[in-house]
Amino acid sequence: MSNTEHRCGWVAMMGPPNAGKSTMLNAYLGQKVAIVTPKPQTTRNQVSGILSSPDSQVIFMDTPGIHQLRGKMNKILLQTAWHTLSGADVVMVVLDGSLYVDRPGAFDKDIEPLKEAILNEKRAVVVAVNKVDKFRDKAKMLPLLEKLSALWPNAEVFPVSAMRRDGLEPMLEYLKKHLPVSEKLYPEDQLSTVPVRFMASEVVREKLFMELRQELPYNCAVEIEKWDDTGERVFVNAVIYVSRKSHKSMVIGKQGQNLKKVGTEARKELQEMLRQKVHLELWVKVREGWTEDVSFMRLLGLSSS
Ligand SMILES: Nc1nc2c(ncn2[C@@H]2O[C@H](COP(=O)(O)OP(=O)(O)OP(=O)(O)O)[C@@H](O)[C@H]2O)c(=O)[nH]1
Numbered sequence: 001m002s003n004t005e006h007r008c009g010w011v012a013m014m015g016p017p018n019a020g021k022s023t024m025l026n027a028y029l030g031q032k033v034a035i036v037t038p039k040p041q042t043t044r045n046q047v048s049g050i051l052s053s054p055d056s057q058v059i060f061m062d063t064p065g066i067h068q069l070r071g072k073m074n075k076i077l078l079q080t081a082w083h084t085l086s087g088a089d090v091v092m093v094v095l096d097g098s099l100y101v102d103r104p105g106a107f108d109k110d111i112e113p114l115k116e117a118i119l120n121e122k123r124a125v126v127v128a129v130n131k132v133d134k135f136r137d138k139a140k141m142l143p144l145l146e147k148l149s150a151l152w153p154n155a156e157v158f159p160v161s162a163m164r165r166d167g168l169e170p171m172l173e174y175l176k177k178h179l180p181v182s183e184k185l186y187p188e189d190q191l192s193t194v195p196v197r198f199m200a201s202e203v204v205r206e207k208l209f210m211e212l213r214q215e216l217p218y219n220c221a222v223e224i225e226k227w228d229d230t231g232e233r234v235f236v237n238a239v240i241y242v243s244r245k246s247h248k249s250m251v252i253g254k255q256g257q258n259l260k261k262v263g264t265e266a267r268k269e270l271q272e273m274l275r276q277k278v279h280l281e282l283w284v285k286v287r288e289g290w291t292e293d294v295s296f297m298r299l300l301g302l303s304s305s
């Protein structure tokens with residue numbers, strides 16, 4: 001293919017929390033770039049992954065889930081998602097298809113905040129109806145696929161399973177076709193735009209999400225305070241900020257159990273990621289009411305503006 005036909009551009013991955021956006025990003029890249037948990041509102045930043053091939057470079061932008069929750073942090077998460085959409089060449093909506101087949105009532109609530117914006121889109125739109133692996137009888141999905149095609153006639157609907165990497169190829173072909181003709185923007189071997197320190201803080205946050213119950217994970221933020229690479233070993237100090245005094249002991253757990261487990265899991269993953277020995281220390285600090293403190297959240301890199 002001649003150079004003039006090389007395509008390159010940005011795909012915004014939008015959708016309700018827990019739909020599988022981050023799983024989709026990782027599936028396309030064949031490597032973990034974004035953290036994934038069974039809890040909603042895991043992603044808090046725009047996380048980009050770069051998929052290069054001889055004829056194209058697709059830059060996927062994962063976003064926080066679109067929700068209707070209150071609070072300053074939730075507002076910032078929404079701003080990040082919409083801001084990402086504004087910078088995209090092509091729009092991808094990721095939905096949990098299995099959820100709407102099992103609980104049709106969830107559909108309207110999830111779709112409402114996206115409905116008009118997607119309908120008025122002038123750019124190409126794909127709708128990834130995800131988690132089809134949950135159905136043995138695929139025909140169960142058909143009414144949902146038809147409903148979405150009717151709701152958004154401007155969109156191309158693809159049933160997929162990000163987890164099993166099923167159905168991703170046709171959607172990728174469609175995305176590529178709708179990207180602008182352009183030279184690549186990043187070197188071919190670059191997988192992400194995310195700095196490694198941010199990735200490390202995310203890995204710690206993922207383990208906190210997995211380990212902690214109820215509202216606790218939502219009141220935790222992670223910042224890397226020290227990063228010292230001796231060549232032989234990387235010494236990392238991460239601070240876990242909690243928003244209330246009472247949360248500190250809950251995050252630490254009885255005899256430090258929670259923190260120990262989070263530390264062990266995170267260190268294992270960081271060692272694999274960095275292909276280096278890692279010494280990880282976790283500290284819990286109270287930052288009263290940080291989830292309502294916009295300037296602090298900016299410092300943590302949580303704001304897109
Ligand atoms: N069965 C099944 N589960 C999936 C699939 N894709 C994602 N999941 C699961 O759905 C949950 C949420 O996945 P995420 O990728 O974190 O979802 P997200 O849309 O990024 O969520 P937020 O960051 O919270 O907005 C995780 O438990 C995933 O393992 C899929 O294709 N099939």
Ligand SMILES: [Mg+2]
Nearest residue numbers: 021022042043
């Ligand atoms: Mg996510």
